Structures are given as structure tokens and as C-alpha cells.
Amino acid sequence: xxxxxxxxxxxxxxxxxxxxxxxxxxxxxxxxxxxxxxxxxxxxxxxxxxxxxxxxxxxxxxxxxxxxxxxxxxxxxxxxxxxxxxxxxxxxxxxxxxxxxxxxxxxxxxxxxxxxxxxxxxxxxxxxxxxxxxxxxxxxxxxxxxxxxxxxxxx
Numbered sequence: 001x002x003x004x005x006x007x008x009x010x011x012x013x014x015x016x017x018x019x020x021x022x023x024x025x026x027x028x029x030x031x032x033x034x035x036x037x038x039x040x041x042x043x044x045x046x047x048x049x050x051x052x053x054x055x056x057x058x059x060x061x062x063x064x065x066x067x068x069x070x071x072x073x074x075x076x077x078x079x080x081x082x083x084x085x086x087x088x089x090x091x092x093x094x095x096x097x098x099x100x101x102x103x104x105x106x107x108x109x110x111x112x113x114x115x116x117x118x119x120x121x122x123x124x125x126x127x128x129x130x131x132x133x134x135x136x137x138x139x140x141x142x143x144x145x146x147x148x149x150x151x152x153x154x155x
Contacts, residue, residue, distance in 0.1 A: 048100035061113030066120035099142030
């Protein structure tokens with residue numbers, strides 16, 4: 001009977017710890033280091049400070065991101081899973097900006113139009129096994145608080 005009482009008291013604590021951490025186990029999310037801070041995608045909607053959404057209609061977009069075929073022409077390039085690739089670039093950085101991809105725009109958050117055609121606010125190059133093109137676009141836009149590059153430079 002004592003074992004059952006101990007088990008009954010430990011299970012809620014484990015559940016609370018898993019809920020507070022966000023997910024059970026070690027789940028890796030796409031993350032980039034940005035100087036003193038970092039930007040990381042999260043699946044936990046309520047913990048994210050930036051919520052980005054995607055659209056197929058360029059007229060509804062607030063930020064346009066072009067997928068390029070050349071890393072030299074990109075504003076943001078993701079090439080990983082090769083020799084010496086960093087897997088924990090966000091672990092050492094406590095100032096983390098959490099970004100989530102929402103199904104619909106949230107509170108005036110950025111709406112991204114992802115295309116291979118220009119012109120665009122950002123150009124990305126992605127060759128990765130861990131990052132999708134959408135995730136890379138969400139990270140670069142979310143890292144800049146959803147502002148276009150020229151708007152960020154004018155502040």
C-alpha cells in the first residue's frame with residue numbers, strides 16, 4: 001500500500017515537470033544564434049513571443065521570403081548535417097527568442113509568403129536535414145520581430 005501512495009504522489013509531480021518543461025524527453029527544435037541572443041522554433045504556442053503565419057496569397061503577406069538556389073545571394077543560409085555542424089547553438093545562450101508557426105495570423109504578427117520568385121524582403125538558402133524551408137523562413141522573420149530588413153535598419 002505504501003508503494004501505491006508513493007507512486008500516486010510521484011506521478012502528478014512528473015506530469016507537472018513534463019508540462020512545465022513543455023515536452024517529454026529531449027526534443028530538438030530548429031535554432032539559430034544571433035549575437036547575444038538566439039531564435040528557436042517551439043511547438044508550444046503560449047510560450048512563444050513571436051507568432052508567424054504563412055500564406056499562399058502574396059497580397060496577404062507582410063513579409064516576402066525568396067528561396068534561392070545560391071548561398072552567396074542569400075541573406076540567410078542554412079547548411080548543416082555536415083562535418084563539424086553545430087547541433088546545440090542555442091543551448092549555450094540563455095537569451096532565447098521563442099518563435100512558433102501559427103495556422104492563422106495572430107495579433108498582427110508577420111504573415112510570410114514563401115516563393116522562389118523575387119522581389120523579397122529576405123532571401124534564404126536551405127540545404128538541411130533538420131531545417132525545412134518554412135522553418136528557416138520563420139526563424140529569420142521571427143528573429144527580426146517580423147520586421148522587414150529596411151524597417152529594422154531604420155529604428
